[in-house]
Amino acid sequence: MLLNEMLLLGAVLFCIGVYGVLARRNGVLVLMSIELILNAVNINLIAFGAFHDTVVGQIFALFVITVAAAEVGIGLAIVLLLYRNRRSIDLDQVDLMKG
């Protein structure tokens, strides 16, 4: 692979993720879009790791995966909580988020 191919792919995924975060109003879908973003980051990390021929890229990717798992856990807990209280996970209807 060419390095820039990898990076490009990462960039595309990243932007798709960003679009998802902005366009979606379902809590779970927003979280999924965030996952996309994090994966895009991971691709970059791994690509650079391979580029520099070091395993540090992998290690960072591992950390990112860990953080992502934690993030999803908490995020979904919040979504569930919202759902419990409002019977909906539509973020538009969550005044709380709007301040």
Added chain:
Amino acid sequence: MTGATAVSGLLAAEVPYWASSIIKLGVVALVVPTAALILGYVFLMKMMSFMQSRLGPMEAGPYGTLQLLADGLKFLQKEDIFPDKADRTVFALAPLVVLISTFLIYVVIPAGPDAVVAQLDVGVFYALAVSSLSVVGILMAGWASANKYALMGGLRAAGQLIAYELPLVLAVMGVVIQAGTLDLQKIVSAQATGEIFGWGGIGNPFILTQFAGFFIFLVAVQAELTQPPFDMPVAESEIVGGYQVEYTGFRFLFFFMGEFGTAFAFGALASVLFLGGWALPWGDLGHWGFNIAGPVIMLVKVLAVSALIFWFRFTYPRLREDQLQRLAWKFLIPLSLVNIVVTGVFKVVL
């Protein structure tokens, strides 16, 4: 390492990569259904029947040996039903995911020095990772059927599979620490050449030093396979078959194949990890003869492990959902954590 020479050792000739790949594909494509057939026939049909003082299938073929073939052919002729409300694509793909999970496990299981599809550096880790894929398939099936029993069964199954995935993973850790590798081939040779406190007469099958690990592994496998006493996801007296409830014909059979194929795979994994795999502690491990003897040795060990699994299955009633989770979280996981630490201490101290 030498995936390409897997078969060449057997034939004592160099086999091109593509040819060996095709042979391997063919072998595994045969092995999985055959494994399901063997387990289904020997245990589900015959052993169960004997335990209940009856005979099991007798008419289809001598001693009913062709029973499951007849079943397969019969299921081919069954109408294919998609319930109205079902999510058709997901409904159709769910068995595929389960089956993929089963097939992928077989990639790393070694049956001889060269009789392995792909010898991966991260063998065990890979096997555990792909075996966890089936959860997705089961959840898909449960969801797509748009049926209460199915959804309930799917959720129960997923809850159970993930709860027991952990003990499974953690139980293996003891073996990994002892062998110092994730590669299944190396684990096999570590057992064949190992020593127990300086005595190497029978090598070191890890079942002896890792008995706690073996026990946890076995319990977890039982649960992963949703066999009694952990069969709530498919409990027929409660939720009539759980996530499989809407599946007909061959789609149903895929689940069946997945279940028994995975049982065989886990049996193989258990015998590789704990019982010494294809090797015998005596003799030259690299000898090509093991490529022929290995599968036989493996088969015996796998059947022994499966016999144990199915023996439990036919004897015990099922637990309740909460008892199952309690067993996992309050007993197996702490136990396996302790096992890791203890094994680590021994490893470092000795």
Added chain:
Amino acid sequence: MGLVASGKAPKPLTKLLNLSRKYSIWMYQWGLACCAIEMGAVIGSPRYDVMRLGVIPFPASPRQADLVVISGTVTDKMVPSILRLYEQMPDPKYVISMGSCANCGGPYWDSYSVTKGIDQIIPVDVYVPGCPPRPEALLEGIVLLQERIGNEDPAVRWKGGPIVVD
């Protein structure tokens, strides 16, 4: 699509298919009344052990069943359920009517709440007489069914009628 349904399947193939259906009959485990217990004996009692014949009583859902044994009294309240059960089974499917109740209403032929015969609702392939039929009698019915399956013409069966033997 539908090699067999169109009747174009070669003879040996149909033979093979018939054989497989003959020796693999998954039986929906569902009983209605007293006869159900004799059916239970056929399934569950090692003395009879219907699994020998390839009749496998695993499916808990009609979706995987080939055969349903209507074993017992059919009440008017039950009829819709039985009909649905039958329709939810995938073709090809077989029905055995077991016992006088399912055949004709039996001892309750004059009752206000009992359906006089299951064949008024669904097509029946084999009638087993008795009240209750001995387990062997049901076995005989199953053997008879198997014989007929072995000789039937799938093309006709695929259209859903009762067994036709050529």
Added chain:
Amino acid sequence: MALVPGLIKGLKVTARTMLRTLFGDGPPVLPAPSKHAHTVQYPHVKEIPADRARGVIALHEENCTACMLCARECPDWCIYIEGHKYLAPPRREGGKPRQKNALDRFDIDYSLCMYCGICVEVCPFEALFWSPEYEYSEPRIADLLHDKERLGEWMETVPDFEPYEAGSQQKVLKVPR
């Protein structure tokens, strides 16, 4: 959960059953085919039911006088009898010709019969008997209506009445052949 003892005992029970099924009480020799299971392999081996078993009703036509008693007492109304009267030649020389009944039709509808045995019991002329036969499933329900020829054929399968247990004061009857 107090683990172990009960669980292990359970395993023992199933294992014991399996061994017994395979090998009986003898030594474990392979191959160990089907001898020790409780199974009677039906289409090949047939158990003979108890003599009293109520399998099918046989008609001894000579004894039946078409008196209709069985048809009347049958709770399911599943016996259909038709007959006609005729004058039989006198028993003794010079006597009057006797009026007798001829049996035209004697059908039992086994799809309806509840196998209660009332007809056999009430028959005053010992024309009906239970036979333990059970193999008469039919693919067509109409074939379950057995006419008097078919019922007569069943007579061959009727076993003799058994003797009674000690202390009984019942008389053992005879089956007319």
Added chain:
Amino acid sequence: MSEFLRDYLLVALFLMLAGALVFGMLGLGSLLRPSRPQPQKYITYESGVDPVGLGWSQSNIRYYVFALLFVMFDVEAVFIFPWATRLEAYGTFGLVEMAIFIFILALGLVYAWRKGVLRWI
């Protein structure tokens, strides 16, 4: 192509093999099987009656809590694997490191236990 990738190519091939099996079998079946639509055949199976009360209860949060616990420990396990392969090299130091790691996560388990989320009921 490197040996390494060839191994994984095999993995990919197996993936396809499973797919081929599934579709092949279903394709073969479509030649043989009947198709006879009937009005009730496609209704969801629910013990022989019309499905009632469509609402699936959403309250079963316990599944989620267990799934969450699982994710956390799964991540932990991922870190233990490389450590386990190289424990010999790290010696006591590695042992202590991991002991701390496991201990901290075990705290989580204990917390969950004490909070009663491990109780199903």
Added chain:
Amino acid sequence: MIAEHVAFGIIAAVMVASALRVVTTRDIVHAALYLVIVLAGVAALFLLVGAEFTGITQVLIYIGAVIVLFLFGIMLTRSDFDQDAETDHKRKFPAVLTALLLLAVMIGALVDRFEDIELDPTPQTTAQVSDELFSQYIVPFEAVSVLLLAALIGAIVIARREEGG
């Protein structure tokens, strides 16, 4: 090398298509399943550049665990099998614009900068990863455990609150 490029092309195409479906499909379960494809693709990419351990981890954690979490979340928050709630904002134009702008910027920044650098797919073994992790990155490693603990406790607290209420 050709084979790898082809593989990369296929994987990338599938990934991008699936990712697009993730953010556009109306059925949440489908979105999650498309996400599975994307994640599997990522894992495949990792393997392609020799990051074996991370690749498998990706499968184990993401597909085996995180997706399950997602599916649970979905199934516990959807009240009906065939309910089709609105999942997107009414006006998506700003989102599209933002995303495209971002993409343009990144492409501009990346494409020229790293032109024609061939990646070396030498496998990096687990042992290497381990050695690096347990020497250089020992502090982050321990921090991870604390992070996980915190996340665990946080999630439990949230879930508990909801249960009480």
Added chain:
Amino acid sequence: MSSTETGADAEAGAQPDRRREDWADKMADALGEGCLEHHIIPGSDLWVRVTRDSWTGAATAARDRLGCAFFDWLSAIDWLPSPYGRDMDAQEDNPEPRAAGATEQGYAGGETRFQMVMRLYSVTDHLGITIKADLPDGDLSIDTLIPIFAGANWHEREAWEMFGIRFNGHPDLRNIYLPGEFEGNPLRKDFPLLARRVKPWPGIVDVELFPGEEDS
């Protein structure tokens, strides 16, 4: 009544049944006017007939004063002679259906067509009591027993379905057995069994006189 019986019952068989009389007295005592009649078969059984209004009172009294904690069953009797002749085997209808007044009731008397019957039992004394109450012909309703014996719920639903008797205060008076669209109350005497009337009785074609009465 039978020689194999034991203890008090066997003795009581010969002479007046003290224990049952005692029970009858207690019931009369507790209900006063509400207790109409009683009937005792020594050593066998006790019937008490109460007014409709004392129905629940009788149950309470039996439970509290007699110790009958066990709710055995509850049902009703339709005393109307069947309008279908001797029994439903008869092929023609009874030419003159007798008037309701002409019905004869069983033990402990009764005046009307429908009579409630309930049986309670004492698991300590091992004695049972059958309590009856008449329902006026125009108003088939009676108070529910659920507050006293929770088990009466289904029995009352059954009686409602089979006889059409309404139970005041019953929370859930629906059909228990029959499908919702079923019409009629099957256990009423005037409910016909159609199958029996449609199918010809096979015993009707008489070809010979009864055995033993043979004419020469």
Added chain:
Amino acid sequence: MTASGTDQRQQLAYVAAQAADARLNVEIETEGMTLNIGPQHPATHGTLRLVARLDGEQVVEAEPIMGYMHRGYEKLAEVRTYPQITTLINRIDWLGSFANEVPFILAAEKLMEVEAPPRAQWIRTALFELSRIANITLFLGDMAVQLGAVTPVFMAFRDREFVLNQIEAATGGRFHPNFDRIGGLKDDLPRGWIEDTKQAMEKMRNFCDEFEELVLGNEIFQARCRGIGIVPPEVGLAYGLSGANVRASGVDWDLRRDGQEALAYDQIDWRVWTHPDGDSFARYWVRLQETREATHMVDQLLDGLPPGPIMAKVPRIIKVPGGEAYAATENPLGEMGYYIVSKGDLVPFRVKIRSASFSNMSITPWLLKGVYVPDIITILASLYFILGDIDR
């Protein structure tokens, strides 16, 4: 039958089914999740339907819907003669068939004031206990299978065959003997029967031992049953629970010992088993003990069988004098009784059938409140009902 005819009828039935379901669904439509268990459900021994409203896996409310097996016995009894009824009521509790006949015959004998000769009484009692064994054996296996253990039910069926063989050898019917007559029995025992029966009893005792190891002693089984579905004695009695169900709650009451019906129970040596806990496990335990006790009772009954006739003098055509009588016996499922109102005809005027399961099941809505879905099965199985006995 032509295919088109079938189709038409199917269409009609289909429309009827739609209508019936729609109506029922309106009746029970609730918020939250409603789970239908049955009528086609392996857990319900046939055709009970349970509609449970759930909150998660917890039951908020559960209601059995019966009538899928309602066959109208009480009405049919009004148009059948006494011998015809005897054979019909075999089919109420189809597992303990001979036991169904006894209380009816006893009630009729009460009205006719005849009494069966001692030999008949003893054989009656022995057959009664045999049906009890045949009946409860199946319960023992069935409850295990409901809890997910497949093997016990096969063993139950296996050993039950020995008992059924004996019942058949004596009466001619495996299930529906129709052997009891007003004033005695239909026939005497065939030669060799006593010997065979004793052997069968030996096997049954083995069976009980096996089950104590395989099921009762199993920790998983205990974990599933202990503390589940506790019935307090007062509540149980108020709901009309009888038989082993209340004996498992500590009520020491057994109609065989305490009833007034003329059977041979007072002449043999046996005991009544009770258990203080009142939970599902206790019910299982009590039934297992009763089975074993019954085998001992049969042995004694056969040893002491008095010689003599088996039939009292009764007219050939039975007309029962007018009057009312109630007779109840301790059937395998609990108290079963018949209340016969006679007007001196060939047919009874009214027969009220008090069947045990009907009352036993009436406690389920109370008992199932707040339990978890898997426990529904445990509780239903442990209460032990037979559909025919509920719906009649």
